[in-house]
Amino acid sequence: MQHLPQTPFDENCTIAGLLTARAEALGSLPFVAFEGQEWTYSQTLEHSRTFARALSVVGGQIADRVAMMVENRLEFFAAWFGTALAAGVHVPLNPEYRGEILRQVLVDIAARYVVVESHLLPNLLSAMDGTDHKIELLVIMDHDPSQALPNSESWRALSWEIFLEGGIGVQMPEYQRSAYELGAVMLTSGTTGVSKGVMVCDKHAITQGREAAEAYGIQSDDVMFTCLPLFHANAAWSTVLAALQSGAKVALSRRFSARRFWKDAAELGATQVALLGTMLHMLVAQPPSDADRAHRVRIGNSVPCPPDVMIAFERRFGVHLLETYGNTETKRILSNRHYHRKLASAGYPTPTSIVEIHDENGWRVSPGVIGEMVYRPKEPGIITLGYLNKPEATLAMVRNGWWCTGDLAWQDTDGFVYFAGRKKDALRRRGENVSAFEVERALMSHPGVLLAAVVAALSELSEDEILAAVVRAPGSTATEEEVFKHADENLPHFMVPRYIAFVDSLPETTTGKIAKAGLSEQLMQGEVWDSERVGLAATRTRRNT
The missing domain is CATH 3.40.50.980 (Rossmann fold)
Structure with a gap:
């Protein structure tokens, strides 16, 4: 090497x-x-x-x-x-x-x-x-x-x-x-609202690349393969900038294909690959083939990385998986290292990161206790400069000098952190963050829809599926297929709900807000329209060939 x-x-x-x-x-x-x-x-x-x-x-x-x-x-x-x-x-x-x-x-x-x-x-x-x-x-x-x-x-x-x-x-x-x-x-x-522009300086992005290179053990003869989109920080910072700092090579594909993944990796000479939790499931679900180990890949990084899937993946494909955690605002703040990892953990803090678990009052909790994960940088320049044109949204994320991630987690005595759920009204689907607010707004632009509540539904993969509870407008005869097609025309494919359930009303809190707690479980126990079951799929924007 x-x-x-x-x-x-x-x-x-x-x-x-x-x-x-x-x-x-x-x-x-x-x-x-x-x-x-x-x-x-x-x-x-x-x-x-x-x-x-x-x-x-x-x-x-x-x-x-x-x-x-x-x-x-x-x-x-x-x-x-x-x-x-x-x-x-x-x-x-x-x-x-x-x-x-x-x-x-x-x-x-x-x-x-x-x-x-x-x-x-x-x-x-x-x-x-x-x-x-x-x-x-x-x-x-x-x-x-x-x-x-x-x-x-x-x-x-x-x-x-x-x-x-x-x-x-x-x-x-x-x-x-x-x-x-x-x-x-x-x-x-x-x-919980519209898309936000995360402002970052070059040091922010470069630091994530440098710390990724260290965590993954990237060397100058490595070939970093990614099919993740370059408009995301994951591919841009953790693959491209990590390779740039290490003198390595980037091998890029247009998009993910479970059927061709290992063939592409072999043809490109990949030694390291970037993955998402959903991709792990899809690759493991593929029929066994000679391509499973006919490659040079030795390291894969993934977010998230469920233990049972990780074990099955490693045994079958011979690739050492490293789970990590971060977001655009804070950069990568947790990572397992190629020389030190724990199953089910997102890793321990990167060299420039201070990560703690706090209770609802902002006090640090004991090891093993679930609370909100918070972050503070050790150096200037490695946290967002703020949300573009939204200073109030920036301030809302900071409490007592800590950046509040909105994610629940617990930490062991060795400093490894374990994800335990989300506080936010957000979904994670196909590697994309999805704002429930934006999906609801698009659904309610349909003339036959009065109200909509979007929640996460359990998925056979490790991320969320989108369930929309819809109240028809008076006199409306809108069907689930009509609402689905309307969403497809007005939303990116990854934001289009898979499940649609018409309801007479939506539960409310004492302050008049829609009460979403337990809504997904309640609706999924009954008969819910499933786009996949009826053979409908959201439309991707594709190039002409």
Whole structure:
């Protein structure tokens, strides 16, 4: 095994600085591979510099927000790192966003520039229509040159190729930004309200990458395989930035396929893989095949990692699994290490993290006692700079100087932490945080729906399924299928309820709020409409082929 010493963090260690240093040191070594294409460290830097120069040509300034509606592909790296080199603010958006959710996000982020794939353009243009956004330029990937580009009096559009041509042969401007200034806004689905923009600096992201590299034992000859989306911190920070700091290689696929996973991992030469709890279940459920061990993978990281599934997974595939815990606001704060782990635990605090379990009054509880998990950083720059345009939401997460995760857990005498449930009105489905509020709002935009309450239903996988309890509007004859299709038209696929139950009324608290406690268990004991049982599936936004 080869080991490349990690660059010590200092005031100037930005993402742009880290990429530049690694490209200078590693040059022609491969950095990222995707669908038969590969960029070296030097090529990645040059593509990113071209993007940065092109951004300056169209008027880009320091701290401008550059939004991206882009699926996993090599060009994602050029736009992400190019924005960093231009000292802009990286704002990756979930390509599944559409409708009212996307409209609200566009207003909130106030991005001047948006990079978008052509097959996602209709959703974006629809959301922009009549919205008070700040967009001045759309950069469209995969644009058909035989088709006219969209245009408006207030914004213009360029194809990806024409945009980049503007940056060729242009002198790179000198940009300066510290590692503690705003570097990215990461959209995370709210737990009790609308999606929030988590503001983070470069140190925040780089620290997660460095600590992931240490926990997983990443070395310079490792190949880090991920099929998780790059618009999420998991793939971007724990895979890409971890590899960048270690001099390793990233192997990227467009999305997860249980049938092809091990074949892809073998073909890409993967030695480490990034997983989610649902993916573990799906892989174990696949029929045994010769591909199960015909690979070089030795380490897998997963959130969560149920013990029974972990044991079955490791015995069958020969991969050592490490469970971790974190969120965008705090970075990764718990992790099992490749040299030290405990089954059923999310790990123990990372080197820069202080994690405690508190009771409802904010007192630390004894080992073994369940309470709320709270976090405090040991250094500046490794906690969110706050929620974009939502200072009150930021303050609501802090109590007595601790960031309150809203998750219940307990800690053993060795410091290992064990997840015990959620305090939040949130769901976790297919690796995505889902705001019940946003799903309910979409359902109640149907003319035949008066009220809706969205709760988690037990899943055969390790995460949640979505159950919607719906009260029809007076005189409405809306069916479950109609409500499902309405949700499918207005929500990302992972937010569309699997189960729908019509009820005459919803239980209320003494303050007039919907009482959700026990609602899921009560409804699931009866006959509940199941979209999977009737053969309906939520629509994914896919590229044209």
